[in-house]
Amino acid sequence: MRILAIETSCDETAAAVVEDGRVLRSHVVASQAAFHAKYGGIFPELAARMHVEAIVPVTREALSQAGLSWEAIDAIAVTYGPGLPGSLVVGVSFAKALAFARRKPLIAVNHLEGHLYAHRLRVEGNPPEDLPTPFLALIVSGGHTELIWARDLLDHRRVGWTIDDAAGEAFDKVARLLGLGFPGGPAIERIAREGDPQAFPFPALPKVDDPLWFSFSGLKTAVLRAVERFQGQPLPVADLAASFQAAVVEQLVTKTLEALRRYEARAILISGGVSANQLLRSEMARRAPVPVVAPPPWLCTDNAAMIGAAAELHARAGRFASLDLEVDPDAKI
Ligand code: KG4
Numbered sequence: 001m002r003i004l005a006i007e008t009s010c011d012e013t014a015a016a017v018v019e020d021g022r023v024l025r026s027h028v029v030a031s032q033a034a035f036h037a038k039y040g041g042i043f044p045e046l047a048a049r050m051h052v053e054a055i056v057p058v059t060r061e062a063l064s065q066a067g068l069s070w071e072a073i074d075a076i077a078v079t080y081g082p083g084l085p086g087s088l089v090v091g092v093s094f095a096k097a098l099a100f101a102r103r104k105p106l107i108a109v110n111h112l113e114g115h116l117y118a119h120r121l122r123v124e125g126n127p128p129e130d131l132p133t134p135f136l137a138l139i140v141s142g143g144h145t146e147l148i149w150a151r152d153l154l155d156h157r158r159v160g161w162t163i164d165d166a167a168g169e170a171f172d173k174v175a176r177l178l179g180l181g182f183p184g185g186p187a188i189e190r191i192a193r194e195g196d197p198q199a200f201p202f203p204a205l206p207k208v209d210d211p212l213w214f215s216f217s218g219l220k221t222a223v224l225r226a227v228e229r230f231q232g233q234p235l236p237v238a239d240l241a242a243s244f245q246a247a248v249v250e251q252l253v254t255k256t257l258e259a260l261r262r263y264e265a266r267a268i269l270i271s272g273g274v275s276a277n278q279l280l281r282s283e284m285a286r287r288a289p290v291p292v293v294a295p296p297p298w299l300c301t302d303n304a305a306m307i308g309a310a311a312e313l314h315a316r317a318g319r320f321a322s323l324d325l326e327v328d329p330d331a332k333i
């Protein structure tokens, strides 16, 4: 089965063709990051407008890279949520129009399921086998900080989440505070290599009612207070970045390991933009009692290949969407 998948939930316009949920025939991502950089974050109105401009050429390119005509496509998959409402509407409207015009079945995919099943694609850097179930997934990006317990394929439950900012959002906000530009995660990771992670004792573990809840607002305020104390003097940016990054990683790893104590799991998956962070990968691998798997970075950031991989599971289970499909910006997994 060949699925044309479309993803527009945030600031990447993406299309891909995936065969049998495993084989990536083509994969195109038009990132808007450079355009949002001057606003220091994602500007939703601009994101929606740029999806409108990019979606047709990106989809054409995905079909042409796959060397396929419309006849060879069996279904169209699209992310219906969670995400930015205006951005989601562009992808869903376009996918519905394609499904109608080309008489193809439509498959609705939850964006987080995409992150969960990207690891099933047979591409370099992915594990040679599917993750054994049950497994635990930590999905960390600019929009998400979720711990998901996957008991079986398409049988998963959210067990932990953030009560304020997403982990990537915290990286982006602190990077802005330190004058490091957007997106902040890679910039912080780079400069943190020259810093001392113990220079500032930032609070790693927030006071929350449930140990599986994440919170980054206290940490962000602590960095702000530290910055304010330098009042015009040169900031020790590398030390601040390294101490902040260490606190974020400590929180992410500690809570994932706590989830592992509560829920039986045979592996840990980390995905989302923040999973590109080397300290997070190495600390998780060092401390977890089960194998830690992360897809290659290009599959961890938003893309349509992962949506095609998840869509195939829905198709096999006979779960198709109707042309009444609506976006759900707050969709839960
Ligand atoms: O998954 P993604 O590309 O887009 C969504 O937010 O959905 O994730 C982007 C986020 C940004 O907040 C960015 O700062 C963060 O991932 N990020 C990182 C790293 N690379 C990207 N955070 C920490 N360390 C990194 N190396």
Ligand code: ZN
Residues within 6 Å of the ligand: 111, 115, 141, 272, 301, 302
């Ligand atoms: Zn994502």
